[in-house]
Amino acid sequence: MEDIKAFFNSIQEFLTRSFHVGKEVEISILDILILIIVLLVARILLGFARRLITRGMPLDDKKKFKAVFSFGKWLVYVIIFLITLHSVGVNVTGIFAASAALLIGIGLALQTLFQDIISGIFILVDQTVHVGDIIELEGKVGRVEEIKLRTTRAVTIDNKVLVIPNHLYLTNSLFNWTQNGTLTRESVSVGVSYGSDVELVKEILMDVANSHEMVVNDPPPLVLFNEFGDSALQFRLIFTLNDSFIGAIPRSEMRFEIIKRFRENNISIPFPQRDVHLYTKSTE
DSSP: OHHHHHHHHHHHHHHTOEEEETTTEEEEHHHHHHHHHHHHHHHHHHHHHHHHHHTTSOHHHHHHHHHHHHHHHHHHHHHHHHHHHHHTTOOOHHHHHHHHHHHHHHHHHTHHHHHHHHHHHHHHHHOOOOTTOEEEETTEEEEEEEEOSSEEEEEOTTSOEEEEETTHHHHSOEEETTTTOSOEEEEEEEEEOTTSOHHHHHHHHHHHHHHOTTEESSSOOEEEEEEEOSSSEEEEEEEEESOGGGTHHHHHHHHHHHHHHHHHTTOOOOOOOOOOOOOOOOOO
């Protein structure tokens, strides 16, 4: 019995043996064991959380999220490390005091970087943007080629690379042209002079849209009589494209064809005009 008691006493003495790390920080072997156990449990829970979040993601997005998650995992480990040491009675005030100024400086310098990383996580989790989507941000349109941890790379219609910091998704309105599919509705507006045959105008516009090879027939094109303008009757031709990324090309081709067809049918496109009357004051 005495041997068993002495054995446990020796174990207790071993576990309570303390080490000094610097002048103000003291830690025992028991504290180190508790810290290791807590970190192991945290690792298991974080791994379970990662699998839970990424279970519905495509394979490419899973790989990207894993890289993002690894960065956040180490940040969580540091927080757990300090909280655990404080909970077991280790004085971590010296650690905080020594690193506070450094952490504040680093935090201010990397503020935008952290915003980009957090935004990248949101993009991967809520699936608002995918590779291949056509997006419009701050008036710029591009097809998404790659979504990285900090930036999204897109290519514009004139083959220029558009590098978008991910934090702009949180601070600006993002238009995803292909979120609901690849079909988008486009339009061309035109005005004709008063006295024109509006039924003939509608027929020409419909024929121009239906005869274009890039226009999808379902849903069919539509002509709207928008309003009676100051100097023209305003019409709007609405049609559907399967690739809105190059929508400027069919819109331009349709405008050429509309002018040609209007001239063949003696339909004029007016322009604003102003009459200037000059009055001269007679002097006697």
